[in-house]
C-alpha cells in the first residue's frame with residue numbers, strides 16, 4: 318500500500334484544512350424557536366459515509382441553529398425485517414454511542430429510542446399505521462409537530478407522504494400540523510464505491526461498496542483503491558458524465574470542508590489512482606477522532622442507557638399534548 322503517498326497527501330490536506338478554517342471563533346448562531354427539527358435513523362447495521370455526510374453531520378449542525386431538535390433511533394422501523402432481540406438491544410446502544418461520538422449533544426437535542434417514546438395508548442390508536450413503514454415514519458414526524466426533517470434523498474418519497482397526510486388532516490380538522498419540509502444537503506446521495514449509479518447502503522452485499530465509520534484505515538484504503546471510476550486519469554467533477562470520480566470529489570470536499578472547485582484545483586496533476594488514496598486518507602482522518610470516541614463511549618453502557626431514558630421521557634412529554642389535541646379534533650375525547 319502506498320503509505321508514503323498517504324502521508325504526503327495527509328500533510329497537504331491538513332494544511333489546506335487549516336487555511337480554510339482559520340483561527341477565529343465563529344459567532345454563536347441565532348436559534349430559530351418556532352421551528353422543530355425531527356429525524357430518525359435505524360439502529361441496525363453500522364453507520365456509513367452516506368449516513369454521516371447525508372444526514373448526521375447536518376443533524377449536528379442543526380442542533381445549534383434550532384431550539385427544538387429531536388433525533389430518534391427508530392427501533393420500531395428496524396423490525397420490518399427479522400431481528401435477534403439481543404443483537405437489536407446491543408445495536409440500539411451502539412448507535413447511541415456512534416451518534417454521541419459524531420457530535421449529537423443531549424444538552425442541545427433530544428436523543429431517544431422510538432419504541433420507548435410511544436405511549437401505550439398511542440399504540441392502540443395507531444394499530445394500522447404501525448404496520449406500514451411510511452405511515453409510521455409520518456407518525457414519528459407529526460407526533461412532535463415537526464417543521465423540518467434533515468434526511469438523505471432516499472427519504473424524499475416518504476416525506477411526500479408525510480406532507481400529504483398532514484395536509485389531509487388539516488383539510489378535514491382545521492390547520493393543525495405544520496407541513497414538514499425536508500432539509501437536504503449537497504451530499505444527499507453518496508454513491509456506492511462499486512456502482513456509482515446506486516446509493517451507498519448498509520445492506521449492499523458487496524462489502525467494498527460501503528465505507529463504515531468503524532472501518533480500519535486499511536479497510537478504507539482498500540475500498541477507495543477498488544472504487545469504480547473510468548478510463549480517464551484526470552480528476553474532474555462531472556456528476557453526469559463521470560459519476561465515480563465525481564462522487565469521490567464530492568466526498569473529499571465534504572470531509573475536508575473545501576469547495577468542490579477547490580478540491581479539483583488542488584488535485585491538478587494527480588491521476589485517479591493516487592487521488593483515490595488522497596480521498597481515503599481524508600476520510601480516515603475525518604473518522605479517526607469519532608472512532609476513538611465511539612470506543613470510549615461503548616465502555617459506559619449505563620451512560621448510554623441514561624441518555625436514552627432521559628431523551629425518551631422528554632420526547633414523550635412533547636408528544637403527549639399533541640396526541641391529546643389530535644384525539645379531541647378527531648372526536649375521541
Ligand SMILES: Nc1ncnc2c1ncn2[C@@H]1O[C@H](COP(=O)(O)OC(=O)[C@@H](N)Cc2c[nH]c3ccccc23)[C@@H](O)[C@H]1O
Pocket residue numbers: 355356357358359360367368369370371372373391394453454457458466467468469470471472504505506507508516517518
Ligand atoms: N447513500 C446515502 N447518501 C446520503 N444519505 C443517506 C445515504 N444512505 C442513507 N442516508 C440517510 O441516512 C439517514 C439514516 O438512514 P436510515 O436508512 O436509517 O433511515 C431510514 O430508514 C428512515 N426511514 C428512518 C426514519 C424513521 N422515521 C423517520 C422520521 C424522519 C426521518 C427519518 C426517519 C437518512 O436520512 C437517509 O436518507
